Amino acid sequence: MKTLKIFISILFVAVVFFSCKKDYTIGGDLFKAQVNMTTYDYLKTNHAFDTLVMMINKMNLKDEVNSAGTFFAVTNYSITNFVLAKKAQLSIQKNNENLVFTFDSLNFASLKDSLRAYMFKDKITRDNLSQKGIYTQALDGEYRLIQLRSTTDYTNSIFTTNPQYIYLTKVVPLTPGGPVPVDINGVQQVDPRQLLSTLCQTTGILTTTGVLHVLNNNHTFTYFNNVNN
Amino acid sequence: MKRNIVRYTAGLLMITGLISVSSCKKILDLQPHNSTFTNAYFTNGTDANTAIAGAYALLRSVLLNNYSFHVYGDATTSEFSINSGFDDANYNISNGEFTGLNVGPGIWNWLNYYQLLQQINLIINKVPGIPINKFSNQDDKNQIIGEAYYLRAFTYFYMTRVWGDVPLKLQPDLDVSQAVNIPRTPAADVLKQCLADLKIAESNLVFGYADESQRAVRANKGSAFALEAHITAWTHDYAACEQATAQVINNGQYHLVTDTSQFSKIFIGKSVEGIFEINIDYQQSEGISLNNPYQSGYAPTIAYPFVAQKSNLEWPVSTLYVNTLFKDTTDLRYKKYFFQAQSTSGQTIKYSNITYADGSAKNDPRLSNNIIIFRLADIMLLRAEALNQLGRDGEALTLLNTIRSRAGIANYTGAGNALARTILEERLRELFYEGQSFYDLVRTKQIGNSSSSFISDYSHINDTRVNLGGNLWPIDPTMFKDDFVLKQTPYWQGKL
Numbered sequence: 001m002k003t004l005k006i007f008i009s010i011l012f013v014a015v016v017f018f019s020c021k022k023d024y025t026i027g028g029d030l031f032k033a034q035v036n037m038t039t040y041d042y043l044k045t046n047h048a049f050d051t052l053v054m055m056i057n058k059m060n061l062k063d064e065v066n067s068a069g070t071f072f073a074v075t076n077y078s079i080t081n082f083v084l085a086k087k088a089q090l091s092i093q094k095n096n097e098n099l100v101f102t103f104d105s106l107n108f109a110s111l112k113d114s115l116r117a118y119m120f121k122d123k124i125t126r127d128n129l130s131q132k133g134i135y136t137q138a139l140d141g142e143y144r145l146i147q148l149r150s151t152t153d154y155t156n157s158i159f160t161t162n163p164q165y166i167y168l169t170k171v172v173p174l175t176p177g178g179p180v181p182v183d184i185n186g187v188q189q190v191d192p193r194q195l196l197s198t199l200c201q202t203t204g205i206l207t208t209t210g211v212l213h214v215l216n217n218n219h220t221f222t223y224f225n226n227v228n229n
Numbered sequence: 230m231k232r233n234i235v236r237y238t239a240g241l242l243m244i245t246g247l248i249s250v251s252s253c254k255k256i257l258d259l260q261p262h263n264s265t266f267t268n269a270y271f272t273n274g275t276d277a278n279t280a281i282a283g284a285y286a287l288l289r290s291v292l293l294n295n296y297s298f299h300v301y302g303d304a305t306t307s308e309f310s311i312n313s314g315f316d317d318a319n320y321n322i323s324n325g326e327f328t329g330l331n332v333g334p335g336i337w338n339w340l341n342y343y344q345l346l347q348q349i350n351l352i353i354n355k356v357p358g359i360p361i362n363k364f365s366n367q368d369d370k371n372q373i374i375g376e377a378y379y380l381r382a383f384t385y386f387y388m389t390r391v392w393g394d395v396p397l398k399l400q401p402d403l404d405v406s407q408a409v410n411i412p413r414t415p416a417a418d419v420l421k422q423c424l425a426d427l428k429i430a431e432s433n434l435v436f437g438y439a440d441e442s443q444r445a446v447r448a449n450k451g452s453a454f455a456l457e458a459h460i461t462a463w464t465h466d467y468a469a470c471e472q473a474t475a476q477v478i479n480n481g482q483y484h485l486v487t488d489t490s491q492f493s494k495i496f497i498g499k500s501v502e503g504i505f506e507i508n509i510d511y512q513q514s515e516g517i518s519l520n521n522p523y524q525s526g527y528a529p530t531i532a533y534p535f536v537a538q539k540s541n542l543e544w545p546v547s548t549l550y551v552n553t554l555f556k557d558t559t560d561l562r563y564k565k566y567f568f569q570a571q572s573t574s575g576q577t578i579k580y581s582n583i584t585y586a587d588g589s590a591k592n593d594p595r596l597s598n599n600i601i602i603f604r605l606a607d608i609m610l611l612r613a614e615a616l617n618q619l620g621r622d623g624e625a626l627t628l629l630n631t632i633r634s635r636a637g638i639a640n641y642t643g644a645g646n647a648l649a650r651t652i653l654e655e656r657l658r659e660l661f662y663e664g665q666s667f668y669d670l671v672r673t674k675q676i677g678n679s680s681s682s683f684i685s686d687y688s689h690i691n692d693t694r695v696n697l698g699g700n701l702w703p704i705d706p707t708m709f710k711d712d713f714v715l716k717q718t719p720y721w722q723g724k725l
Contacts, residue, residue, distance in 0.1 A: 081573065152538040152592060156520045162592065165540060192534040193569065199540055218573045 038066045039207040043073060048214075051076040051103065058108045061115060066209045068119035068139060072168050072200070073214045074221050079103065082221035114222045116140035118168075123211050125204055129166065135184040143180070145169040145187055145195070166213060169197040170223050196223050271355040274364030280352050281373045284380055285447070287345040289507045289600075291384075293517070295335040296527050298600060301391050301702070302664030306657075307550045309530070309577075315543040316529060323544075330725060338705040339395065342388055349384065350401035352377040375433030379448040379456065382426040383505075386460050389416045389423075390668055393701040393718055397422060412714040420460055427457045437482045445503030446599065451481035452505040455603040458611055463672055467615040474612035477504065483605040487635055492565045496579045498599025504608065507600035511584045516595030518586075528596050530577040530662065535568070537591040546575040554658050561637045562658060577662050601663055606632055610656045614673075617649050629655060649673070671700045 035042050040062050043049040052074055056062055065071055087101035116139040124134070124146055133147025147169065150162035171180050171187060172194050180194075181187045202214040270276050292298040296319075304311065304322045313320035318333040356373055364370050381399075388395045394413035399422070402408040434450040445452075458473035477483070484501045486492065491500075498506050509517055519526040519536065528536065529543035551570050555563040568576040580598040587593040609628045616625035622644045629652055630640040636659070641651050656669050674695060703721035717725070 149533060149540065150538050151540045152520055153541045162538060195534075196569070196572065197533075220573060223572075 033204055034206045035208075037207055038209045039068070039071055039212055040065050040209075042205065042207050042212065048075045049073055051079045054103075055079065055108065055111075055115065059112050059115060061112065064116065064119065064139065068121065068210055069123040070120040070211045070213070072118040073212055074118065074219060075214065075217050077217035078215060078219045078221045081219070082224050085220055085224045111222075113140040117142050117144070117222070120144075120146075124213075125206075125211055126164075126166065131164075132184065132188070133167075133169075135171075135181070135187050143171065143182070145171060145184075166200040166203045167197045168200065168213070168215060169195050172196060172223075198223075271351075271359060272363065273359065274366070274369055277352070277356045277359060277364070277373045278369065280348070280356070281376055284345065284348045284352060284377065285508070287341075287348055288380060288384070289509070291341050291345050292507060292600060294341060295333065296529070297336050298664045299662065300336055302667050303662050304544075305667040306670060307547050308662060308666060309544040310547045310573075311529075311544050312542065315541050319529075319544070323547075334705045334707070337703055338708065339388060339392065340708070342384060343396075343398065345384055346381065346398055347401055349377050349381045350399065353381065354401050354403075371433040372435075375430045375450075375453070376448045378426040378430040379434070379453050382423040382430065382453075382460075383448075383456055385419050385426075386423045386456065386463075389419045390463065390671075391702050392704060393698060395419060396715075410712045410714045413716065417464075420464055423460055424457065427453050427460070431457075436480050441499075444499045445506040446499065446508040448505060451477050451483065452603065454481070455504045455608050458608060458615075459603070462611055462615060463668070465618075465672075467618040470615040471612065471619060474608050474615060477608045478605070478612065481605075485605055485609075485631070485635060489561055489565075489637075492561070493579075493582070495604065496598050496601060497582050498601070500604075502605045503599070503601065504603035504605060506602060509597060509599050511586075511595045511597035516584060516586075516597045519583075519594045519596060520592070526596065528580070531581045531583075532574070532576060535576065535578060535581040536583055536594050537585070539594070542574045542576060544577075545573060546570055546577050548573075548575060551575070554654060554661075557638050559637060560658070561635075562661075566661065579662055606635075606659050607656075607663075607665065610652060610659060613652050614649070614656075617645075617652060622648055625652065632659060650675075667700075671695055 037045070040053075040056065043053050043056075043065075056065055083101065083103055083106070086106075087099060090101055091097050091099040119139040120136060121139065122136070124136075126148070128134075129146060129148050131148050131150070133145050135143055135145050138144050145168075147167055148164040149167055150164045152162055155163060171190060173180050174191055174194055181190060198219045199216045200213045201216040205212040205214075271280070300319060300322065303309065304319050307323070309323050311320040311323040313324075318331075321331045352373065356370065356377065359370065361367055361370055385395065385397070393416045395416075396411045397414035397419050398411060430448070430453045431450055434448065434453055436450045438444045438447075438449060454473045454476040458470050458477065461467070461469040461473060481504070483504060486495050486500055486502050494500050495502055498508070498510070509515060517526040517528075519528055519539070527543075528539075530546070532539045532542040546567060548571055551563075551567065557563075563570070566577060566579050568578050580596065582597045583594045584597055585591045585593055586595050609632060613625040613628040616622070616628070625648060626641065626643075629648075632655060633640060641648070643651060653669060653673050653675060657666050660666060660669070698718060698720040701718050701720065703718055703725055704715070706717075706725065709715055709717075
């Protein structure tokens with residue numbers, strides 16, 4: 001009887017000390033925003049950006065991507081949307097509904113500035129954004145509004161402070177050729193129809209060269225489809 | 230020991246028997262104090278008024294349930310490119326991939342329609358028996374009876390457009406134990422009954438509204454004729470449709486809203502153009518809460534900036550469809566009813582009157598737009614369709630061009646089939662997202678094949694599926710469980 005008691009207590013101690021090593025938790029790790037690569041190299045590792053990487057290569061913009069403080073990456077879907085929209089427009093212009101137009105048909109030299117419109121000099125992260133946002137110049141010289149917007153999607157306002165998403169917004173004139181605002185105070189006065197907003201599906205990836213945000217798949221590269229653009 | 234057990238048991242049984250025979254007589258015979266039951270209800274005008282209000286409330290919940298009013302009428306056309314990530318069930322419908330089981334069964338089930346019909350039948354059965362002197366306003370009695378017949382006709386017409394043959398039940402179940410299952414009545418007979426009901430409704434109702442707060446949200450004679458016009462057009466009896474629309478237009482005291490800045494007021498409701506609407510008004514504490522998880526509040530066609538904190542747009546407008554219809558982008562309706570329609574997240578903003586219950590925090594949006602069921606522009610275009618079918622193109626053109634000039638687009642001058650098509654397109658433009666488009670396409674047989682979409686190309690006349698009954702919805706298989714006389718819609722037999 002006594003040996004049994006001792007045996008059981010030894011077993012108990014053994015179980016307590018030897019079970020549940022950390023290795024037993026499967027999958028996932030602590031969240032780390034930093035990746036130990038340049039922005040360009042990081043894009044290369046993720047297949048969602050295959051087309052974007054091809055585009056950067058064809059445009060020789062690798063160094064500019066890596067030197068930009070902030071880059072809003074578009075996924076393959078956004079570039080496909082652009083190609084399809086461009087194709088639809090051209091087939092009407094040329095009155096040829098069998099027009100062949102693919103990614104390779106794009107004029108990459110003239111699209112360089114379109115891609116630069118997604119790059120910014122400063123590092124823009126959630127910490128230096130607000131609901132009002134900043135209206136800042138992209139590397140092609142155009143202005144973009146970058147702001148936080150709160151949402152009740154999925155939460156039904158159960159939190160006292162709602163979650164906030166980052167949006168990249170292009171401000172277009174109300175009528176073709178009309179004026180666009182030049183500073184953030186002007187942006188707050190515009191008609192909502194002038195704001196072409198895109199939700200970021202992933203934000204705040206910190207690479208060794210800058211900050212990377214990813215625009216959602218429904219975005220069309222260059223905001224091509226919008227009238228008065 | 231054994232004998233004792235027998236004795237005790239016998240004693241116990243005797244006591245039990247004695248108690249059950251002698252106790253609890255009067256208590257069980259008491260009538261409940263607070264509940265309403267049919268025989269004690271329906272004694273005066275107030276009862277009748279609250280009963281009809283209850284019927285309208287049930288109609289509202291039936292139409293809002295699963296967002297079915299717009300699912301049946303709009304998602305089935307190509308109006309929207311529904312986002313599968315946010316609304317998968319309705320995506321299947323808009324994409325033409327509706328093969329039965331991949332769509333939520335909530336919209337196949339008609340049980341809540343029969344709750345509504347029970348209430349209506351109860352009113353039709355009981356209100357005529359209330360003495361007229363029990364009504365504080367003696368006009369109310371005819372009014373309520375007329376409205377009840379109108380609602381019954383509307384409900385059966387609505388159901389028969391969705392399911393075809395439906396069980397026709399004209400008497401209330403006063404005793405649940407006596408309720409029996411009844412088979413589906415052919416759609417043609419259901420529609421005949423609807424027209425018979427409407428004749429009674431028309432004789433009991435009057436044109437116009439004495440009380441402005443009831444405008445369009447309670448049926449009147451104009452609503453009844455508008456419904457008659459829709460039913461007769463559905464059965465292609467255009468001569469009768471022409472007469473009913475004439476009644477609405479000439480005697481209904483309705484006017485088109487011509488002030489372009491007031492267009493959005495049409496969809497807030499109770500405008501001079503409204504003929505029949507479902508009341509949804511935040512001021513009367515009857516708005517739809519969009520954030521309450523316990524209510525079915527749903528506004529899939531709008532998001533930021535119309536709902537401050539909503540970033541998901543479940544039903545973006547189909548750019549292709551909009552561009553096909555609105556070739557003329559100077560069309561005021563294109564400008565007023567859509568927001569960034571050329572983008573992949575174009576919003577339809579007819580119904581976007583949002584009030585925030587929590588003020589500037591804007592966390593609790595309430596939608597305050599009536600559901601517009603019939604309005605004058607709808608009936609004018611329906612009359613144009615009827616006149617065109619009857620060979621009176623000249624009169625049809627006048628009506629069509631009234632609607633076109635209000636929208637700021639050029640007058641049309643055509644005739645025959647080209648005119649018929651233009652009238653249909655005008656209906657699709659004017660009544661976009663008003664729960665009418667799909668029925669319009671079915672009625673005019675401008676409907677595409679089933680494999681690509683319900684409407685692949687509405688210039689192409691392909692009525693094969695319509696002739697097979699493929700425009701009708703299947704009925705929920707769970708309803709067969711306790712009803713052996715029920716049969717599945719022919720087109721869907723063996724397909725589910």
